[in-house]
Amino acid sequence: MTAEITTDVTIVGGGIGGLTLALFLHQNNISCRVYEAVPQIKAIGAGINLLPHAVKELDSLGLLEGLDRVGIRTKDASYFNQYGQHIYTEAAGIDAGYHWPQFSIHRGDLHEVLLDAVIERLGPESVVTGYRCTGIEQDDDTVTANFVDGDGNALPPVTSRITVGADGIKSVIRKQFYPDEGEPRYSGYTIWRGVLPYKPFLSGANTIRAGWMPVGKIMVYPIRNNIDDEGNQLMNWVVTQERPRPKVLDWNKPAKIEDFFEPFRNWHFDWLDVPDMLQKTERPLIFPMVDRDPLPTWTFGRATLLGDAAHPMYPRGSNGAGQSIIDARVMTQRFCEMGVTPEALQAYDVERVKKTGEVVLMNRKNPPDAILREVYERTGGKRFENIDDVISKDELDEIVNRYRRVAGFHQQQLAAE
Numbered sequence: 380m381t382a383e384i385t386t387d388v389t390i391v392g393g394g395i396g397g398l399t400l401a402l403f404l405h406q407n408n409i410s411c412r413v414y415e416a417v418p419q420i421k422a423i424g425a426g427i428n429l430l431p432h433a434v435k436e437l438d439s440l441g442l443l444e445g446l447d448r449v450g451i452r453t454k455d456a457s458y459f460n461q462y463g464q465h466i467y468t469e470a471a472g473i474d475a476g477y478h479w480p481q482f483s484i485h486r487g488d489l490h491e492v493l494l495d496a497v498i499e500r501l502g503p504e505s506v507v508t509g510y511r512c513t514g515i516e517q518d519d520d521t522v523t524a525n526f527v528d529g530d531g532n533a534l535p536p537v538t539s540r541i542t543v544g545a546d547g548i549k550s551v552i553r554k555q556f557y558p559d560e561g562e563p564r565y566s567g568y569t570i571w572r573g574v575l576p577y578k579p580f581l582s583g584a585n586t587i588r589a590g591w592m593p594v595g596k597i598m599v600y601p602i603r604n605n606i607d608d609e610g611n612q613l614m615n616w617v618v619t620q621e622r623p624r625p626k627v628l629d630w631n632k633p634a635k636i637e638d639f640f641e642p643f644r645n646w647h648f649d650w651l652d653v654p655d656m657l658q659k660t661e662r663p664l665i666f667p668m669v670d671r672d673p674l675p676t677w678t679f680g681r682a683t684l685l686g687d688a689a690h691p692m693y694p695r696g697s698n699g700a701g702q703s704i705i706d707a708r709v710m711t712q713r714f715c716e717m718g719v720t721p722e723a724l725q726a727y728d729v730e731r732v733k734k735t736g737e738v739v740l741m742n743r744k745n746p747p748d749a750i751l752r753e754v755y756e757r758t759g760g761k762r763f764e765n766i767d768d769v770i771s772k773d774e775l776d777e778i779v780n781r782y783r784r785v786a787g788f789h790q791q792q793l794a795a796e
């Protein structure tokens with residue numbers, strides 16, 4: 380390859396992980412450019428939670444004010460059975476003793492905060508849209524990413540010292556590394572999501588999880604405050620039910636309320652009217668819950684993976700976006716220590732492959748909502764008289780703290796860093 384190197388790092392994919400990486404690299408005077416397949420970057424998806432370990436990284440990039448402007452600082456998280464009976468509440472973020480808040484935020488709002496910061500700091504030419512990566516080629520000194528436009532016409536290749544595949548669960552670069560991997564792994568569960576204006580409930584900054592399979596599970600939390608003159612919040616809900624594997628694994632596909640409404644028909648709780656909320660939602664979306672098995676390595680020479688391209692995980696622990704943000708910081712640190720080199724990528728790989736693999740597997744087996752599973756199994760799905768007769772507070776605390784430790788956001792872990 381004789382093409383001229385125009386930047387240190389080529390980032391394939393302009394999602395949360397790719398943009399965060401661009402900000403970290405720029406902060407440390409490492410040149411980069413982001414290439415995104417879509418012709419115009421638009422807000423997609425629904426709500427997500429940013430846990431304190433991710434907010435810590437974004438705060439180091441000077442983004443806390445932007446997050447406060449568009450998100451909600453989560454105060455607590457509560458668990459209920461399908462009858463609305465309270466099981467457990469844990470404090471969250473600052474209220475739980477962290478130095479950094481937890482945010483409930485629309486994915487599109489978070490993406491906009493990141494994109495605006497990249498454009499402001501790196502310049503408008505730093506994010507190139509309409510470039511769909513078709514693969515990479517590399518030699519001892521450089522790596523070249525090849526691209527086509529929306530019609531499949533070849534675009535100029537881009538040569539750099541390093542290429543990072545931050546191109547999501549359908550990553551082309553991951554496919555090149557592992558051509559026989561196949562489709563993502565379907566969990567047996569399908570998710571429906573929606574957002575709508577709705578009155579605050581409980582603390583007004585609470586994340587609730589209620590029910591369990593096979594009945595059905597719902598997660599609800601606000602993601603914007605004071606969106607109208609009636610005191611409504613923008614409310615985000617996530618419904619999970621057992622379903623056969625769909626023929627096509629599609630994301631952001633429109634759905635109908637009747638596809639999932641029936642199990643929640645009578646969930647009229649004192650603190651939230653679930654059927655009313657679901658029926659008032661105009662455009663729900665359907666998501667098959669998928670992940671992939673952890674890989675032995677993400678790194679081949681001068682190319683590596685980041686975020687969902689590297690470690691897609693079930694959205695059951697509010698950790699997908701957070702882990703991609705941590706990927707970006709760790710990779711940048713290794714570059715600062717070892718230069719923009721394959722050796723730095725290998726060091727990043729050694730640290731992050733193992734840690735994120737543990738989170739992927741924990742999200743399958745014992746995420747925080749394992750609390751709901753334990754109570755459902757111990758009660759046989761029936762009402763209880765006293766939750767202490769079903770499960771002790773110490774057991775509930777341990778389920779939550781075990782996940783925090785594996786995912787890297789236990790209070791003691793962050794305080795020690």
